[in-house]
Amino acid sequence: MTLNDAVLTRHTVKAFEPGNTLPQADIDTLLNVLQNSPSSVNSQPWHFVVASTDEGRAAIAQATTGAFIYNEPKVLNASHVIALCMKSDITEAHLQSVLAQEEKDGRFASADAKAGQDKSRRGYVDMHRYELRDVPQWMEKQVYLALGGLLLGAAMLGIDATPMEGFDQRALDLSLGLREKGLTSVVLVSLGVKSDKDFNAALPKSRLTREEIFTFI
Template identity: 65%
Template sequence: MQLTALAKSRYTTKAYDATRKIPQETIETLLDQLRHSPSSVNSQPWHFIVASDDQGKARVAKGAEGGFVYNESKILNASHVIVLCTRTEMPEAHLQAVLAQEERDGRFANDEAKAGQDKSRRGYVNMHKFDQKDVQHWMEKQTYLALGTLLLGAASLGVDATPMEGFDFKKLDEELGLRDKGFTSLVIVSLGYRSEGDFNAKLPKSRLPAESVFTFL
Protein backbone atom coordinates (compact mmCIF):
# COMPACT_ATOMS: atom_id res chain seq x y z
CA MET A 1 0.00 0.00 0.00
CA GLN A 2 1.30 3.46 -0.85
CA LEU A 3 2.35 5.74 2.02
CA THR A 4 -0.40 8.27 1.28
CA ALA A 5 -3.06 5.57 1.46
CA LEU A 6 -1.63 4.37 4.79
CA ALA A 7 -1.69 7.88 6.20
CA LYS A 8 -5.32 8.26 5.17
CA SER A 9 -6.47 4.88 6.46
CA ARG A 10 -4.67 4.61 9.81
CA TYR A 11 -6.33 6.05 12.89
CA THR A 12 -6.03 5.97 16.68
CA THR A 13 -7.60 2.74 17.90
CA LYS A 14 -9.84 3.14 20.95
CA ALA A 15 -10.63 -0.50 21.76
CA TYR A 16 -8.67 -3.72 21.18
CA ASP A 17 -9.60 -7.35 20.67
CA ALA A 18 -7.81 -8.97 23.62
CA THR A 19 -7.98 -12.41 21.98
CA ARG A 20 -5.78 -11.49 19.02
CA LYS A 21 -1.99 -11.44 19.19
CA ILE A 22 0.42 -9.91 16.71
CA PRO A 23 2.60 -12.62 15.11
CA GLN A 24 6.19 -12.62 16.37
CA GLU A 25 7.57 -12.12 12.87
CA THR A 26 5.43 -8.99 12.47
CA ILE A 27 6.61 -7.58 15.80
CA GLU A 28 10.23 -8.22 14.90
CA THR A 29 9.76 -6.38 11.61
CA LEU A 30 8.10 -3.46 13.37
CA LEU A 31 10.83 -3.21 16.00
CA ASP A 32 13.45 -3.27 13.26
CA GLN A 33 11.68 -0.35 11.58
CA LEU A 34 11.55 1.47 14.91
CA ARG A 35 15.25 0.94 15.57
CA HIS A 36 16.06 2.50 12.20
CA SER A 37 14.10 5.70 12.87
CA PRO A 38 15.83 8.96 11.92
CA SER A 39 17.24 11.36 14.50
CA SER A 40 19.18 14.61 14.41
CA VAL A 41 22.89 13.93 13.84
CA ASN A 42 22.08 10.25 14.44
CA SER A 43 21.88 11.00 18.16
CA GLN A 44 19.37 8.19 18.91
CA PRO A 45 18.56 9.51 22.43
CA TRP A 46 15.92 6.86 23.09
CA HIS A 47 15.10 3.50 24.58
CA PHE A 48 12.04 1.34 23.90
CA ILE A 49 10.39 -0.93 26.46
CA VAL A 50 8.21 -3.68 24.96
CA ALA A 51 5.50 -5.47 26.94
CA SER A 52 3.77 -8.47 25.36
CA ASP A 53 2.37 -10.56 28.22
CA ASP A 54 -0.23 -9.78 30.88
CA GLN A 55 2.36 -9.15 33.57
CA GLY A 56 4.34 -6.69 31.49
CA LYS A 57 1.27 -4.83 30.28
CA ALA A 58 0.00 -4.60 33.86
CA ARG A 59 3.21 -2.86 34.87
CA VAL A 60 2.84 -0.32 32.07
CA ALA A 61 -0.83 0.14 33.00
CA LYS A 62 0.23 1.37 36.44
CA GLY A 63 0.86 4.67 34.71
CA ALA A 64 -2.81 4.79 33.68
CA GLU A 65 -4.26 4.67 37.17
CA GLY A 66 -6.27 7.49 38.72
CA GLY A 67 -6.98 10.34 36.34
CA PHE A 68 -5.73 8.38 33.33
CA VAL A 69 -7.81 5.24 33.87
CA TYR A 70 -9.53 5.80 30.53
CA ASN A 71 -6.35 4.52 28.86
CA GLU A 72 -6.00 1.40 31.02
CA SER A 73 -8.02 -0.95 28.79
CA LYS A 74 -6.11 0.20 25.71
CA ILE A 75 -2.95 -1.02 27.41
CA LEU A 76 -4.26 -4.23 28.98
CA ASN A 77 -6.25 -5.45 25.95
CA ALA A 78 -3.63 -4.66 23.33
CA SER A 79 -1.39 -7.39 21.97
CA HIS A 80 1.82 -5.44 22.63
CA VAL A 81 2.67 -2.14 24.29
CA ILE A 82 5.77 -0.06 23.69
CA VAL A 83 6.94 2.70 26.02
CA LEU A 84 9.04 5.22 24.11
CA CYS A 85 11.60 6.70 26.49
CA THR A 86 13.99 9.62 26.14
CA ARG A 87 17.35 10.17 27.78
CA THR A 88 17.44 12.61 30.68
CA GLU A 89 20.87 13.78 29.53
CA MET A 90 23.32 13.12 26.70
CA PRO A 91 26.20 11.30 28.44
CA GLU A 92 29.69 10.82 27.10
CA ALA A 93 29.25 7.05 27.08
CA HIS A 94 26.30 7.32 24.67
CA LEU A 95 28.16 9.64 22.30
CA GLN A 96 31.08 7.20 22.26
CA ALA A 97 28.76 4.23 21.69
CA VAL A 98 27.04 5.86 18.70
CA LEU A 99 30.37 6.82 17.16
CA ALA A 100 31.78 3.32 17.64
CA GLN A 101 28.70 1.76 16.04
CA GLU A 102 28.98 4.09 13.04
CA GLU A 103 32.58 2.98 12.65
CA ARG A 104 31.63 -0.71 12.83
CA ASP A 105 28.94 -0.08 10.21
CA GLY A 106 31.56 1.34 7.83
CA ARG A 107 30.44 4.96 7.75
CA PHE A 108 33.95 6.46 7.89
CA ALA A 109 36.45 6.38 5.05
CA ASN A 110 39.22 7.52 7.39
CA ASP A 111 39.97 8.94 10.84
CA GLU A 112 39.32 12.46 9.61
CA ALA A 113 35.75 11.58 8.61
CA LYS A 114 35.19 9.95 11.99
CA ALA A 115 36.49 12.99 13.85
CA GLY A 116 34.32 15.27 11.72
CA GLN A 117 31.16 13.33 12.53
CA ASP A 118 31.99 13.31 16.24
CA LYS A 119 32.64 17.06 16.23
CA SER A 120 29.41 17.79 14.35
CA ARG A 121 27.26 15.73 16.72
CA ARG A 122 28.89 17.22 19.81
CA GLY A 123 28.36 20.67 18.34
CA TYR A 124 24.61 20.14 18.19
CA VAL A 125 24.50 18.58 21.66
CA ASN A 126 26.48 21.45 23.16
CA MET A 127 24.37 24.04 21.35
CA HIS A 128 21.20 22.64 22.86
CA LYS A 129 22.81 22.04 26.25
CA PHE A 130 24.59 25.34 26.79
CA ASP A 131 23.29 27.92 24.31
CA GLN A 132 19.62 27.13 23.73
CA LYS A 133 19.38 25.23 27.03
CA ASP A 134 16.73 22.90 25.67
CA VAL A 135 18.63 19.63 25.34
CA GLN A 136 15.83 17.61 26.97
CA HIS A 137 13.24 19.04 24.60
CA TRP A 138 15.59 18.46 21.65
CA MET A 139 16.01 14.80 22.59
CA GLU A 140 12.25 14.40 23.02
CA LYS A 141 11.74 15.70 19.49
CA GLN A 142 13.99 12.94 18.18
CA THR A 143 11.91 10.37 20.04
CA TYR A 144 8.77 11.73 18.40
CA LEU A 145 10.39 11.09 15.03
CA ALA A 146 10.59 7.46 16.16
CA LEU A 147 6.91 7.61 17.12
CA GLY A 148 6.02 8.62 13.57
CA THR A 149 8.04 5.71 12.21
CA LEU A 150 6.27 3.34 14.58
CA LEU A 151 2.75 4.49 13.70
CA LEU A 152 3.23 4.33 9.93
CA GLY A 153 5.21 1.12 10.28
CA ALA A 154 2.35 -0.49 12.17
CA ALA A 155 -0.12 0.62 9.52
CA SER A 156 2.07 -0.84 6.78
CA LEU A 157 1.93 -4.22 8.55
CA GLY A 158 -1.82 -4.17 9.14
CA VAL A 159 -1.43 -3.50 12.87
CA ASP A 160 -3.61 -1.01 14.75
CA ALA A 161 -1.97 1.48 17.11
CA THR A 162 -2.78 3.98 19.84
CA PRO A 163 -0.26 6.65 20.88
CA MET A 164 -0.90 7.94 24.42
CA GLU A 165 0.48 10.85 26.39
CA GLY A 166 -2.31 10.43 28.96
CA PHE A 167 -0.47 8.67 31.76
CA ASP A 168 1.42 9.47 34.96
CA PHE A 169 5.03 9.87 33.79
CA LYS A 170 6.47 9.92 37.29
CA LYS A 171 4.61 6.77 38.35
CA LEU A 172 5.59 4.86 35.20
CA ASP A 173 9.22 5.99 35.47
CA GLU A 174 9.27 4.67 39.02
CA GLU A 175 7.61 1.37 38.12
CA LEU A 176 10.11 0.70 35.34
CA GLY A 177 13.13 2.19 37.12
CA LEU A 178 13.73 4.52 34.23
CA ARG A 179 15.28 7.56 35.88
CA ASP A 180 17.93 5.48 37.61
CA LYS A 181 18.91 4.30 34.11
CA GLY A 182 19.01 7.82 32.66
CA PHE A 183 15.65 7.77 30.88
CA THR A 184 12.12 9.06 31.29
CA SER A 185 8.91 7.85 29.66
CA LEU A 186 7.54 10.04 26.88
CA VAL A 187 4.69 8.24 25.13
CA ILE A 188 3.01 4.83 25.30
CA VAL A 189 1.93 3.07 22.11
CA SER A 190 -0.51 0.16 22.22
CA LEU A 191 -0.43 -2.26 19.30
CA GLY A 192 -2.81 -4.98 18.21
CA TYR A 193 -6.08 -5.39 16.37
CA ARG A 194 -9.23 -3.33 16.85
CA SER A 195 -12.31 -4.81 18.42
CA GLU A 196 -15.76 -4.65 16.87
CA GLY A 197 -16.70 -2.14 19.57
CA ASP A 198 -14.10 0.42 18.48
CA PHE A 199 -16.26 3.45 17.71
CA ASN A 200 -13.38 5.38 16.15
CA ALA A 201 -13.02 2.81 13.38
CA LYS A 202 -16.43 3.81 12.03
CA LEU A 203 -15.81 7.56 12.00
CA PRO A 204 -14.50 9.41 8.94
CA LYS A 205 -11.00 10.84 9.17
CA SER A 206 -10.86 14.60 9.64
CA ARG A 207 -8.03 16.96 8.73
CA LEU A 208 -7.90 20.66 7.92
CA PRO A 209 -8.07 21.41 4.16
CA ALA A 210 -4.85 21.66 2.16
CA GLU A 211 -5.26 25.37 1.49
CA SER A 212 -5.15 26.10 5.22
CA VAL A 213 -2.02 24.10 6.01
CA PHE A 214 0.20 24.72 2.98
CA THR A 215 1.83 27.93 1.83
CA PHE A 216 3.62 27.78 -1.51
CA LEU A 217 6.42 30.27 -2.13
Protein backbone atom coordinates in the same frame (compact mmCIF):
# COMPACT_ATOMS: atom_id res chain seq x y z
CA MET B 1 -1.40 -1.59 0.91
CA THR B 2 -0.16 1.63 -0.66
CA LEU B 3 1.16 4.55 1.36
CA ASN B 4 -1.94 6.58 0.46
CA ASP B 5 -4.16 3.74 1.69
CA ALA B 6 -2.24 3.56 4.95
CA VAL B 7 -2.46 7.25 5.79
CA LEU B 8 -6.14 7.42 4.91
CA THR B 9 -7.26 4.31 6.75
CA ARG B 10 -5.14 4.49 9.93
CA HIS B 11 -6.78 5.92 13.02
CA THR B 12 -6.23 6.02 16.75
CA VAL B 13 -7.88 2.86 18.08
CA LYS B 14 -10.10 3.42 21.10
CA ALA B 15 -10.64 -0.23 22.06
CA PHE B 16 -8.69 -3.44 21.45
CA GLU B 17 -9.97 -7.00 21.28
CA PRO B 18 -8.21 -8.87 24.11
CA GLY B 19 -6.50 -12.18 23.53
CA ASN B 20 -5.09 -11.37 20.11
CA THR B 21 -1.33 -11.70 19.65
CA LEU B 22 0.30 -10.06 16.66
CA PRO B 23 2.69 -12.13 14.50
CA GLN B 24 6.26 -11.88 15.74
CA ALA B 25 7.43 -11.16 12.20
CA ASP B 26 5.33 -7.98 12.14
CA ILE B 27 6.60 -6.93 15.56
CA ASP B 28 10.18 -7.50 14.40
CA THR B 29 9.50 -5.27 11.39
CA LEU B 30 8.23 -2.48 13.65
CA LEU B 31 11.24 -2.87 15.95
CA ASN B 32 13.40 -2.49 12.85
CA VAL B 33 11.53 0.72 12.03
CA LEU B 34 12.26 2.05 15.52
CA GLN B 35 15.90 0.99 15.49
CA ASN B 36 16.47 2.73 12.15
CA SER B 37 14.52 5.89 12.91
CA PRO B 38 16.20 9.17 11.95
CA SER B 39 17.50 11.51 14.64
CA SER B 40 19.37 14.81 14.69
CA VAL B 41 23.09 14.17 14.04
CA ASN B 42 22.32 10.47 14.55
CA SER B 43 22.13 11.14 18.29
CA GLN B 44 19.67 8.27 18.93
CA PRO B 45 18.79 9.50 22.46
CA TRP B 46 16.14 6.84 23.01
CA HIS B 47 15.23 3.49 24.46
CA PHE B 48 12.13 1.38 23.80
CA VAL B 49 10.48 -0.90 26.36
CA VAL B 50 8.34 -3.56 24.66
CA ALA B 51 5.64 -5.27 26.73
CA SER B 52 4.14 -8.43 25.23
CA THR B 53 3.17 -10.39 28.36
CA ASP B 54 0.41 -9.96 30.92
CA GLU B 55 3.06 -8.97 33.46
CA GLY B 56 4.62 -6.44 31.14
CA ARG B 57 1.34 -4.82 30.21
CA ALA B 58 0.33 -4.73 33.89
CA ALA B 59 3.57 -2.91 34.74
CA ILE B 60 2.80 -0.25 32.15
CA ALA B 61 -0.86 -0.09 33.23
CA GLN B 62 0.28 1.11 36.66
CA ALA B 63 0.68 4.49 34.95
CA THR B 64 -2.91 4.51 33.66
CA THR B 65 -4.80 4.98 36.89
CA GLY B 66 -6.60 7.98 38.34
CA ALA B 67 -7.02 10.70 35.73
CA PHE B 68 -5.71 8.33 33.05
CA ILE B 69 -7.88 5.31 33.84
CA TYR B 70 -9.57 5.61 30.43
CA ASN B 71 -6.34 4.39 28.83
CA GLU B 72 -5.95 1.30 31.04
CA PRO B 73 -7.95 -1.05 28.74
CA LYS B 74 -5.91 0.13 25.75
CA VAL B 75 -2.83 -1.13 27.57
CA LEU B 76 -4.18 -4.32 29.10
CA ASN B 77 -6.12 -5.51 26.02
CA ALA B 78 -3.42 -4.79 23.44
CA SER B 79 -1.08 -7.39 22.00
CA HIS B 80 2.04 -5.29 22.52
CA VAL B 81 2.66 -1.96 24.24
CA ILE B 82 5.79 0.04 23.56
CA ALA B 83 7.02 2.73 25.92
CA LEU B 84 9.10 5.18 23.90
CA CYS B 85 11.65 6.68 26.28
CA MET B 86 14.44 9.21 26.11
CA LYS B 87 17.71 9.55 27.94
CA SER B 88 17.81 11.93 30.87
CA ASP B 89 20.93 13.47 29.31
CA ILE B 90 23.36 13.05 26.42
CA THR B 91 26.29 11.59 28.33
CA GLU B 92 29.89 11.14 27.27
CA ALA B 93 29.36 7.38 27.37
CA HIS B 94 26.43 7.67 24.94
CA LEU B 95 28.40 9.86 22.53
CA GLN B 96 31.25 7.35 22.56
CA SER B 97 28.84 4.44 22.04
CA VAL B 98 27.21 6.03 19.00
CA LEU B 99 30.58 6.90 17.48
CA ALA B 100 31.91 3.39 18.05
CA GLN B 101 28.84 1.87 16.40
CA GLU B 102 29.19 4.17 13.39
CA GLU B 103 32.80 3.09 13.02
CA LYS B 104 31.86 -0.58 13.35
CA ASP B 105 29.19 -0.14 10.67
CA GLY B 106 31.72 1.36 8.26
CA ARG B 107 30.55 4.95 8.29
CA PHE B 108 34.04 6.46 8.19
CA ALA B 109 36.42 6.34 5.26
CA SER B 110 39.21 7.87 7.34
CA ALA B 111 40.18 9.00 10.83
CA ASP B 112 39.42 12.57 9.77
CA ALA B 113 35.88 11.58 8.81
CA LYS B 114 35.37 10.01 12.21
CA ALA B 115 36.74 13.05 14.01
CA GLY B 116 34.58 15.34 11.90
CA GLN B 117 31.40 13.45 12.73
CA ASP B 118 32.25 13.43 16.43
CA LYS B 119 32.99 17.17 16.42
CA SER B 120 29.76 17.96 14.53
CA ARG B 121 27.57 15.92 16.90
CA ARG B 122 29.23 17.39 19.97
CA GLY B 123 28.71 20.84 18.51
CA TYR B 124 24.96 20.27 18.36
CA VAL B 125 24.89 18.78 21.85
CA ASP B 126 26.82 21.75 23.24
CA MET B 127 24.56 24.19 21.43
CA HIS B 128 21.46 22.63 22.96
CA ARG B 129 23.11 22.30 26.38
CA TYR B 130 24.69 25.74 26.75
CA GLU B 131 23.18 28.22 24.28
CA LEU B 132 19.62 26.94 23.85
CA ARG B 133 19.53 25.07 27.18
CA ASP B 134 16.90 22.69 25.82
CA VAL B 135 18.57 19.27 25.74
CA PRO B 136 15.48 17.44 27.13
CA GLN B 137 13.18 19.05 24.56
CA TRP B 138 15.67 18.34 21.77
CA MET B 139 15.89 14.67 22.73
CA GLU B 140 12.11 14.43 23.04
CA LYS B 141 11.77 15.67 19.45
CA GLN B 142 13.88 12.74 18.28
CA VAL B 143 11.59 10.30 20.09
CA TYR B 144 8.58 11.79 18.31
CA LEU B 145 10.32 11.26 14.97
CA ALA B 146 10.51 7.58 15.92
CA LEU B 147 6.84 7.64 16.94
CA GLY B 148 5.77 8.89 13.51
CA GLY B 149 7.64 6.11 11.75
CA LEU B 150 6.21 3.50 14.10
CA LEU B 151 2.61 4.60 13.50
CA LEU B 152 3.05 4.71 9.74
CA GLY B 153 4.80 1.36 9.76
CA ALA B 154 1.96 -0.18 11.76
CA ALA B 155 -0.57 1.22 9.30
CA MET B 156 1.34 -0.25 6.35
CA LEU B 157 1.21 -3.66 8.03
CA GLY B 158 -2.50 -3.34 8.80
CA ILE B 159 -1.83 -3.24 12.55
CA ASP B 160 -4.13 -1.18 14.76
CA ALA B 161 -2.33 1.30 16.99
CA THR B 162 -2.97 3.86 19.70
CA PRO B 163 -0.42 6.53 20.67
CA MET B 164 -0.93 7.79 24.22
CA GLU B 165 0.39 10.76 26.14
CA GLY B 166 -2.32 10.20 28.76
CA PHE B 167 -0.36 8.40 31.45
CA ASP B 168 1.50 9.22 34.65
CA GLN B 169 5.12 9.53 33.51
CA ARG B 170 6.54 9.42 37.02
CA ALA B 171 4.55 6.29 37.84
CA LEU B 172 5.72 4.59 34.65
CA ASP B 173 9.34 5.58 35.21
CA LEU B 174 9.19 4.06 38.67
CA SER B 175 7.28 0.95 37.58
CA LEU B 176 9.79 0.14 34.83
CA GLY B 177 12.87 1.25 36.77
CA LEU B 178 13.71 3.78 34.08
CA ARG B 179 15.32 6.43 36.22
CA GLU B 180 17.96 4.03 37.49
CA LYS B 181 18.90 3.49 33.85
CA GLY B 182 19.12 7.20 33.04
CA LEU B 183 15.82 7.17 31.12
CA THR B 184 12.39 8.76 31.30
CA SER B 185 9.19 7.86 29.47
CA VAL B 186 7.79 10.06 26.71
CA VAL B 187 4.86 8.36 24.97
CA LEU B 188 3.14 4.97 24.80
CA VAL B 189 1.93 3.05 21.75
CA SER B 190 -0.45 0.11 22.01
CA LEU B 191 -0.56 -2.36 19.12
CA GLY B 192 -3.16 -5.02 18.50
CA VAL B 193 -6.51 -5.80 16.91
CA LYS B 194 -9.33 -3.29 17.26
CA SER B 195 -12.61 -4.49 18.75
CA ASP B 196 -16.16 -3.71 17.68
CA LYS B 197 -16.20 -1.19 20.55
CA ASP B 198 -13.69 0.97 18.68
CA PHE B 199 -16.08 3.78 17.81
CA ASN B 200 -13.33 5.76 16.12
CA ALA B 201 -13.06 3.18 13.34
CA ALA B 202 -16.47 4.20 11.96
CA LEU B 203 -15.85 7.95 12.07
CA PRO B 204 -14.62 9.80 8.97
CA LYS B 205 -11.08 11.13 9.07
CA SER B 206 -10.98 14.90 9.54
CA ARG B 207 -8.04 17.08 8.60
CA LEU B 208 -7.67 20.72 7.59
CA THR B 209 -7.72 21.38 3.84
CA ARG B 210 -4.58 21.52 1.74
CA GLU B 211 -5.29 25.20 1.05
CA GLU B 212 -5.07 25.90 4.75
CA ILE B 213 -1.96 23.90 5.60
CA PHE B 214 0.25 24.20 2.50
CA THR B 215 2.03 27.15 0.95
CA PHE B 216 3.68 26.52 -2.41
CA ILE B 217 6.46 28.90 -3.44
